[in-house]
Amino acid sequence: MRKERGLPVRIIGYSLLALATVLYLGPFAVQFATSFKTDPDAANNPISLIPDPVTLNAWRRAFGMDTALDMPILRWMGNSFFVTISVTLGRLVIDAMAGYALARLRFVGRSAVNAMIIALLAVPGVVLLIPKFLVLQQLGMFNSYAGMILPLFCDAVGILLMKTAFEQIPPQLEEAARIDGAGIVRTFLSVVLPLVRPALVTVGILAFQGSWNEFTHFLVATSDPDLATLNLGIARLTSGAMGGPQQFPLKLALATLSVIPILIVYVIFQRHFVRSQMSAGVKE
Amino acid sequence: MSQTPPLSSAAVGGAGPERSSAPPRQSTGRPSGQSASGRPAWRRSGRSAARAGENRVGWLFAAPAVAVMVIFILVPVGMALWVSFLEWNGQSSPFTGNYTFVGFDNYTRLLTTEGLLQRDFMTSVRNTMYYVLLWVPLVTVLSFGLALVVNQRVLKGRSFFRTVFYFPSVTSSVAISITFLFLFQGSGVVNTILGWFGVDGPQWFTDSRGLIHLLFSALGMDSPPGFLKDNSLGGLSLWDWLSGPSVAMCTIIALTVWTTSGMFMLFFLAGLQNIPVEIEEAAEVDGATPWQRFRSVTLPLMRRSITLVVTLALIGSWQVFDQVYIMSQGSPAKTTLTPAYLSYTRSFGDGQFGVGAAVAFVLFAIIVVLTVIQRWFSRERDA
Known part of the structure; x- marks a missing residue:
């Protein structure tokens, strides 16, 4: 039957x-x-x-082999890679450290820090356009790589992912290391960190994907065409100089360029992508 | 701004309060292990020294994250709140330079004072409300459907299809918006396909007619009845409020359904996989038809996932920006104007940063209210 x-x-x-x-x-x-x-x-x-x-x-x-076209597309791609890799590395370090502090180290104000991170999760990116512009302008970081990279180090999701991963490690492992005389930092680097590699991979992937696809932050953080990322450059082009129905092959070639790095990472790490998204759904 | 990060962050965020309310973790085990080796007199000082060390290292570890969040989120939001009370063009410093303090004027001009700004804001709210009405049910039903098919155990290659459907969710909104500009052109892919079925597709991006207005005119009502035209709410006539989403807005809705359904499908899949196989088998043994099984077993057990997806979709609806920036810039006839895009163009386009900031804070308030409702629902279910 x-x-x-x-x-x-x-x-x-x-x-x-x-x-x-x-x-x-x-x-x-x-x-x-x-x-x-x-x-x-x-x-x-x-x-x-x-x-x-x-x-x-x-x-x-x-790829800039047409001199009549005045678009520094290779430079945009370089900017995209530079910013994306910087943000990914920065987030891995910051998230791992903060996640460990929140999971295992008792420090004065820990619950306040925890509460702040959770509160910041609820702040939607589109509301931060003007605030980000204001602070970058005040700090003299408008139109600079620092202004493009540093604000993207804020990653509440990544910190919480790392915190959860650290909490799942049995505390006895750290105790054993401590009895052997290792300090907190040593224990963290050589005992605990290797055990959360899957979480680090997830945070790294999310950081890579998020900052490669990022658009609005760069839109308000820069006005210099030489600092544009690939996405920002394409977006300005399509909504401005190359608007309307002309030159679609070129515009779609640029769109393809923007998709390819993500496609490669996705094909290699698709299990991590899917799993992190699904676990986000379950936890809710 | 692509939709993926805020949605997934909201999902993880929901887990936060539950986790933080859990009893203190096992981390206390470490110092006691250390002090056990000392004599009572040293134990106390040894422990407090370890405590002090842990406190210092704890702050050292947390400091970079706290610093970037304070500098790039908390302080800037405070600065923007100040700016929302100013008339300021973004050229000088909003603290020492050229500005006029106008109090709540920017807010009242948005919400109550009749004028172009109020009309624009109310138009963006109307557009978003129709976006919600069309997009939320579409994306929920589609992603649930995909999850049901991908969850069928008799089908092979399910993880391949899962990967395929999720892919649009991880790609850049900029690239996809350009592709959809091409697909929905006047003589583009979509209209070619419609032509196969004898349908004469519209000029998608220039058609500002609302779907409900189109429905009225199909029913023979070409001019609005007087009472709808003469009465207005928030600067828009009732007839304008009743327009429905414009044809142009439908392209943006199609795009975001396509990019978001894969992500929501994964949320539904996670829920479906939590349903014990025995329950479904028991229903099957009892002779329930597939439809009965779905109605009386699957659907009730999926209520949690459905609430999650619907509320995330509601919150996401208010944040549409990238697609508007690239595909329509708010046109035609402002029918794709969204609050986020209005905030951006008023500040960076027109140099009215006070107005732009006020729009952002009203938008923030709307999203916070929706988030609180979502949290309240989750609480209710857990209790």
């Missing part, structure tokens, strides 16, 4: 999955295919996934 009913369920199930796969991957396929099209081909056959003729024009221009 089970088998009889299994077949129609399977047919319906796989058809739904196939349809959904087309819907969820289709836009990326269109994005990629169109980046190899000529402008007229993109306009006349938008849905075709086979460029006719295939041209590398858009990509050549994206």
